[in-house]
Amino acid sequence: xxxxxxxxxxxxxxxxxxxxxxxxxxxxxxxxxxxxxxxxxxxxxxxxxxxxxxxxxxxxxxxxxxxxxxxxxxxxxxxxxxxxxxxxxxxxxxxxxxxxxxxxxxxxxxxxxxxxxxxxxxxxxxxxxxxxxxxxxxxxxxxxxxxxxxxxxxxxxxxxxxxxxxxxxxxxxxxxxxxxxxxxxxxxxxxxxxxxxxxxxxxxxxxxxxx
Amino acid sequence: xxxxxxxxxxxxxxxxxxxxxxxxxxxxxxxxxxxxxxxxxxxxxxxxxxxxxxxxxxxxxxxxxxxxxxxxxxxxxxxxxxxxxxxxxxxxxxxxxxxxxxxxxxxxxxxxxxxxxxxxxxxxxxxxxxxxxxxxxxxxxxxxxxxxxxxxxxxxxxxxxxxxxxxxxxxxxxxxxxxxxxxxxxxxxxxxxxxxxxxxxx
Numbered sequence: 001x002x003x004x005x006x007x008x009x010x011x012x013x014x015x016x017x018x019x020x021x022x023x024x025x026x027x028x029x030x031x032x033x034x035x036x037x038x039x040x041x042x043x044x045x046x047x048x049x050x051x052x053x054x055x056x057x058x059x060x061x062x063x064x065x066x067x068x069x070x071x072x073x074x075x076x077x078x079x080x081x082x083x084x085x086x087x088x089x090x091x092x093x094x095x096x097x098x099x100x101x102x103x104x105x106x107x108x109x110x111x112x113x114x115x116x117x118x119x120x121x122x123x124x125x126x127x128x129x130x131x132x133x134x135x136x137x138x139x140x141x142x143x144x145x146x147x148x149x150x151x152x153x154x155x156x157x158x159x160x161x162x163x164x165x166x167x168x169x170x171x172x173x174x175x176x177x178x179x180x181x182x183x184x185x186x187x188x189x190x191x192x193x194x195x196x197x198x199x200x201x202x203x204x205x206x207x208x209x210x211x
Numbered sequence: 212x213x214x215x216x217x218x219x220x221x222x223x224x225x226x227x228x229x230x231x232x233x234x235x236x237x238x239x240x241x242x243x244x245x246x247x248x249x250x251x252x253x254x255x256x257x258x259x260x261x262x263x264x265x266x267x268x269x270x271x272x273x274x275x276x277x278x279x280x281x282x283x284x285x286x287x288x289x290x291x292x293x294x295x296x297x298x299x300x301x302x303x304x305x306x307x308x309x310x311x312x313x314x315x316x317x318x319x320x321x322x323x324x325x326x327x328x329x330x331x332x333x334x335x336x337x338x339x340x341x342x343x344x345x346x347x348x349x350x351x352x353x354x355x356x357x358x359x360x361x362x363x364x365x366x367x368x369x370x371x372x373x374x375x376x377x378x379x380x381x382x383x384x385x386x387x388x389x390x391x392x393x394x395x396x397x398x399x400x401x402x403x404x405x406x407x408x409x410x411x412x413x
Binding site: 170 | 393
């Protein structure tokens with residue numbers, strides 16, 4: 001298989017305007033992934049499946065990731081004049097990074113026996129802009145897994161043939177795999193509570209503030 | 212009736228019994244389970260019904276495919292919140308007298324999955340359970356033990372008085388409310404008329 005950089009160059013040559021970013025994986029596995037913009041997601045997927053020496057004909061896994069809004073602290077050097085002497089001072093600047101949801105596709109080629117290629121799609125944010133293109137039309141096997149991501153993370157896959165909840169019931173409103181999910185408080189009976197469960201049982205049994 | 216007299220009469224070819232004994236004898240020896248399983252415990256339940264453990268010895272070999280013909284519900288496996296209303300509905304469709312065995316850690320408490328947002332913490336929150344079997348999953352021997360416990364329980368029941376079985380109490384409920392799918396959880400999260408959280412002393 002070609003390197004990810006080579007594949008990226010080829011996609012950019014084949015699909016005009018496609019914005020691709022290689023996300024580095026710092027772990028020993030070094031399994032870097034390819035972030036694709038939502039407008040060209042479907043075209044890139046089709047290219048990866050059809051290109052003669054790529055032939056990624058098998059999406060083995062589709063999964064979701066929730067990235068919360070984060071505040072990144074950066075230390076920058078600022079020049080300041082103190083008592084007539086110019087000094088370099090460290091200043092901590094807080095930068096807000098909006099959160100987003102991700103759908104990650106692991107692609108293999110059955111025909112050429114190579115892979116995986118990790119493809120990422122990102123939503124705009126965790127609120128209203130929670131859309132990514134559905135790749136079910138390219139890999140039929142992605143249908144249920146995209147439904148599962150919709151069910152548990154609340155990512156809306158545009159172009160999906162049958163987007164509805166698959167594990168939870170239709171009336172359910174929450175997205176249980178999101179990091180800020182609050183589970184129902186049914187800790188009334190915990191005979192062997194410890195750690196996290198003990199805290200939850202204690203807060204359940206604590207006298208509720210009236211008012 | 213005096214046991215000694217009864218045995219003496221039997222030696223003379225006179226069989227004496229009471230209606231209560233006959234009634235309970237009939238009830239306890241033909242407990243037909245409802246043929247349904249929810250998870251891995253069901254495999255042990257199936258094994259218990261096959262030749263090696265032979266549930267037929269207890270008159271319970273006929274797993275019924277319809278709740279209308281079943282006497283016993285073996286809740287064998289994890290009850291997810293999505294499945295719980297169906298389990299309660301099946302129980303409601305069974306005719307009296309009916310019994311419930313909660314088989315395995317999941318059915319009695321949620322087991323290893325009890326911290327999951329999608330798992331019911333014990334089926335006794337919605338329907339009355341006669342025998343609980345711990346284990347993950349319980350061995351077929353444990354299920355046989357539960358059967359014998361249930362049979363003993365039936366055998367010891369008196370048909371009159373305050374302790375009589377539920378199906379002989381005119382105003383005792385035979386059906387229990389089916390929980391509804393709510394926006395965040397099942398509604399209600401348990402049947403308050405049936406289940407009260409036991410107090411935990413530390």
